[in-house]
Every structure is written in C-alpha cells, then in structure tokens.
Amino acid sequence: MKKIAFIGSSGGNLFKQGGNDIYGMMKEILLQTGAADMEISAVQYILASSILDTAGPDSSAKLYTWKNGELYLEKEGTLSQINKAAVSIDKQIAEMIRAGEIDGIMFVSAEPDKINHQSFQAAIETGLPLAGTGGSSVAKVQSMGGKVLSASGTTGTTNRTRAVAFTTAFAKEWNIRYQPVIGNTGAHATEALQTNIWKRINFRGIMMTSLPAFIAMALCLAVSQISVFSSLSDVFDTLVAAIPVVICAIAAKQVSGLDGLQ
Numbered sequence: 451m452k453k454i455a456f457i458g459s460s461g462g463n464l465f466k467q468g469g470n471d472i473y474g475m476m477k478e479i480l481l482q483t484g485a486a487d488m489e490i491s492a493v494q495y496i497l498a499s500s501i502l503d504t505a506g507p508d509s510s511a512k513l514y515t516w517k518n519g520e521l522y523l524e525k526e527g528t529l530s531q532i533n534k535a536a537v538s539i540d541k542q543i544a545e546m547i548r549a550g551e552i553d554g555i556m557f558v559s560a561e562p563d564k565i566n567h568q569s570f571q572a573a574i575e576t577g578l579p580l581a582g583t584g585g586s587s588v589a590k591v592q593s594m595g596g597k598v599l600s601a602s603g604t605t606g607t608t609n610r611t612r613a614v615a616f617t618t619a620f621a622k623e624w625n626i627r628y629q630p631v632i633g634n635t636g637a638h639a640t641e642a643l644q645t646n647i648w649k650r651i652n653f654r655g656i657m658m659t660s661l662p663a664f665i666a667m668a669l670c671l672a673v674s675q676i677s678v679f680s681s682l683s684d685v686f687d688t689l690v691a692a693i694p695v696v697i698c699a700i701a702a703k704q705v706s707g708l709d710g711l712q
Contacts, residue, residue, distance in 0.1 A: 452488045452553040452624055455543050456516075457566050459496040461559025461584060461604065462503040468609035469558065472497050472514055476521050478613040479556065486621045486628035488554075492516050492546055494539040496532055496565070505529055515539055536565050544568035547576055554623075556616045557582035559604065562590040570596060579623045581616040583607055599623055606662045663689075663696045 456479060460469035468475055472495055480490060493516035498505045505511075507530040515524040525535045546552050547569065555573050560566040560582065573580060574595050581600035582588050588601040600619035607615075614630045621628035667689040674682035 452620065452626070453491040453551060454483060454488055454554050454556055454620070455492040455494075455546070455552045455569065456490055456556045457492075457494045457540075457543065457569055458558035458560040458582070458584070458587075459502060459565070460498050462501045463604040464559045464584065465498070465501040467604060467607060468612075469604075470497070471609070473521060475558075475609045475613075478609040479616070481631050482613040482617040485631045486617050486626050488617070488620065488626075490516060491552060492543045493521065494536055494543055494566070494569070496529075496536055498529055502559070513539070533565055537568075540566055540568045544572040547572040547578060552578065554579045554581070554620050556580075557584075557587065557591075558612065559584040560587045560591070562587060562594060562596075570594060573597075579620060581619045583612055583615075660693075660697050663693055667693060 456476075460472075476490075476493075483490060493514060495514040497512045497514060499510040507528060509529045511527065511529040511532040512523060513525045513532045513535050515522050524539070525532060527535075543552070547555075552573075555569065555578060557566065557580065560570075562570045570580075570591055571594075572578075574597075577597060580591060580596050580598045582591065582598065583602050583604050585603040588598060588603075592598050592601065599622075600615050602615070617628060618630070620626070667686065670682055670686045670689055673679050674686050
C-alpha cells in the first residue's frame with residue numbers, strides 16, 4: 451500500500467474554498483485515497499483564523515498533524531508560534547521520506563522556501579512524485595526540480611476535486627486501479643446538515659468558484675468583437691443568461707453542506 455504525506459496551509463483563496471475546513475478536506479482525501487488502496491501516513495497543516503494574505507504574526511492559528519490514523523490538533527497559538535512548530539514537523543516528515551516511509555506528497559498552499567522546505571527537499575532528492583494546488587507554491591516546487599504530477603491554481607477547486615485530482619495523478623504514476631468516489635455517505639451527509647447553515651455561507655468563496663464562468667464569458671465577448679467571429683455574440687448572450695444559474699448552483703452546494711449529488 452502506497453503511503454502519502456499531506457502538507458500545506460489554509461492559504462489565501464484556499465481558505466474560502468474548503469481550506470478552512472481541514473476535517474472536511476481530510477475526509478475527501480481519505481475517501482479517494484482509500485478507493486485507490488493508498489493511505490495517509492503524515493500530515494502537517496497550518497489552519498489560520500483568516501486568509502494568509504491578510505493574517506499577521508499575531509493572528510490565531512492551529513497546527514494539525516497525523517497520529518494513530520487520525521487528524522490531530524498538535525498546537526494552537528499565534529501564527530508565528532505555529533510556523534515555528536510546523537518546521538519541526540516538517541523535519542520529521544523529511545526524515546520519514548528519506549527512510550522510505552513516504553511514497554508521495556499531496557500539498558495545498560505550501561511554503562517550499564520555509565515551512566515545507568525540508569520535506570520538499572527530501573522529496574526531490576529521493577524522486578518522490580508530488581501533486582498540489584496553489585499557483586505560487588506549485589511554481590516554486592517545480593523550479594526546485596520537484597516531480598509534480600498534478601499542478602493547478604486553487605481558484606475553482608473544491609475539497610473533492612483536489613482529492614480526486616491528486617489521487618488520479620498518483621494512481622496513474624503507480625499504475626493503480628482507481629475509480630473516483632462521488633457522493634457523500636449517509637453519515638457524512640447527516641453531519642454536514644447538522645452544521646450551522648450561516649457558517650457555510652461565504653460570498654467571496656462563491657464568487658471565486660464562479661470565476662471560470664466569468665472568464666469564459668469575457669473571452670467570448672472579446673473574440674466576438676472580431677468581425678470574422680461576430681456570430682459568437684449569440685453565444686455570449688447565452689453565457690450571460692447562464693451566469694446566474696452557475697452562481698445559484700455553486701451557492702446551493704455550499705449552503706447545503708453537501709459536496710456532491712447523493
């Protein structure tokens with residue numbers, strides 16, 4: 451069975467697109483990796499109280515690790531304190547990598563230059579496959595020589611799409627049979643419905659997830675201004691009419707607390 455390390459932080463855009471719910475994120479990762487006969491062996495995740503773009507050294511944060519097959523709250527404190535503690539966990543994961551106890555790394559909004567440097571350095575030295583999201587962090591890992599199988603920005607992703615993309619990349623690399631698991635189990639669905647509905651409403655997250663639809667509309671409008679493609683104006687009108695539907699669908703999914711169809 452292949453062993454996976456999951457590292458990173460709640461980041462900027464990620465915070466509004468599932469990064470603030472580490473338990474929900476880990477459920478998706480465990481669901482998908484379990485379907486591919488992989489297991490999580492290490493976690494180093496920094497959860498800040500707000501997006502890291504605006505969080506300061508004194509902002510509250512939490513450090514999550516992995517113990518006895520479960521997510522574990524390692525430490526609570528200021529962001530600066532958590533960062534220092536995270537470096538120690540990073541060293542432990544790097545040692546596991548060099549000892550052959552880790553076969554691949556999944557990462558989200560990581561810091562290859564600082565907090566996660568030792569893990570990435572060990573992964574590069576041993577040729578471990580990597581899969582992650584977060585434009586700047588992915589670019590840094592690739593520039594360091596990392597073997598990144600799956601790379602993308604965070605915008606437009608969800609906990610499920612990230613987990614599926616990561617697991618698919620590793621399954622192809624290791625030639626493992628994998629069928630993505632779609633739909634919540636009854637227990638997970640019940641738990642989601644029991645959470646406070648107001649806490650699930652996040653307008654910035656809804657709009658950021660809808661961004662690809664707006665980009666498609668803008669591109670269509672720009673191209674339709676070229677005389678030879680003037681017929682695309684009808685397509686643009688259709689896209690404009692579809693935008694509210696897209697936003698409503700994304701908002702409904704977020705507010706419902708259900709990641710997919712039952």
